[in-house]
Amino acid sequence: MAIEDSSEQLENLASGIRRCIACRLHESRRLAVPGEGPANAEIVLLGEGPGGKEDATGRPFVGPAGRYLDKLLQSQGISRNRLFITNCVKCRPPENRTPRRDELKTCTSTWLERQLELISPRTVVLLGQVAARQMLGDTATVSELHGTVQERDGRRYFVTYHPAAALRFDWIAATLREDFEVLGKLLAQPTDSP
Ligand code: SF4
Numbered sequence: 561m562a563i564e565d566s567s568e569q570l571e572n573l574a575s576g577i578r579r580c581i582a583c584r585l586h587e588s589r590r591l592a593v594p595g596e597g598p599a600n601a602e603i604v605l606l607g608e609g610p611g612g613k614e615d616a617t618g619r620p621f622v623g624p625a626g627r628y629l630d631k632l633l634q635s636q637g638i639s640r641n642r643l644f645i646t647n648c649v650k651c652r653p654p655e656n657r658t659p660r661r662d663e664l665k666t667c668t669s670t671w672l673e674r675q676l677e678l679i680s681p682r683t684v685v686l687l688g689q690v691a692a693r694q695m696l697g698d699t700a701t702v703s704e705l706h707g708t709v710q711e712r713d714g715r716r717y718f719v720t721y722h723p724a725a726a727l728r729f730d731w732i733a734a735t736l737r738e739d740f741e742v743l744g745k746l747l748a749q750p751t752d753s754p
Contacts, residue, residue: 566599569678573671577650578618583666585609585651585659591618595646595675603638603747604681605629606672607647607722608690609659615652620645625724629687632723632736636744644679648672648694664694676715684715685743688722707739709746718743 574594613623705719726733
């Protein structure tokens with residue numbers, strides 16, 4: 561598909577997300593946060609859900625966790641131009657609580673899967689436990705899988721911690737830095753490498 565067509569379809573999905581009332585999270589949101597990045601992104605970064613700053617701006621990862629993520633990306637020379645950044649749920653859960661199972665199911669089946677199909681990224685980076693469980697199944701744990709590549713249904717996932725957790729725990733910050741070194745090497749490989 562031509563990039564212009566994909567970009568238009570991705571923007572159509574974003575418009576739908578901004579109007580979506582498919583789950584209860586629409587009731588308390590200010591702005592839905594569809595995600596941002598090119599339709600031909602090689603990498604999708606997937607978090608849990610928008611926080612306060614994201615809810616106020618409609619943009620993903622623009623708060624403290626987003627700034628930390630930017631530093632991690634820069635440390636590996638990974639340009640944001642290569643990335644599409646989004647979340648499992650597109651509307652902020654009240655008080656930043658964890659999204660509920662039915663909210664995750666509704667939002668991923670209605671929007672996320674369609675975004676991923678359209679972008680068809682080389683790698684999806686799962687940031688944190690919620691994203692890992694949503695894409696890899698209920699038994700997936702970040703503490704066991706971080707820093708590794710997992711294949712599911714023809715898609716390649718790289719698992720790591722959520723940057724927000726790194727702001728609370730030094731040991732997670734150290735682990736996240738190590739994981740991003742692995743990710744940097746992985747993304748430096750030629751496209752057809754395993
Ligand atoms: S979280 Fe997702 S499914 Fe729920 S209202 Fe927002 S966009 Fe719709």
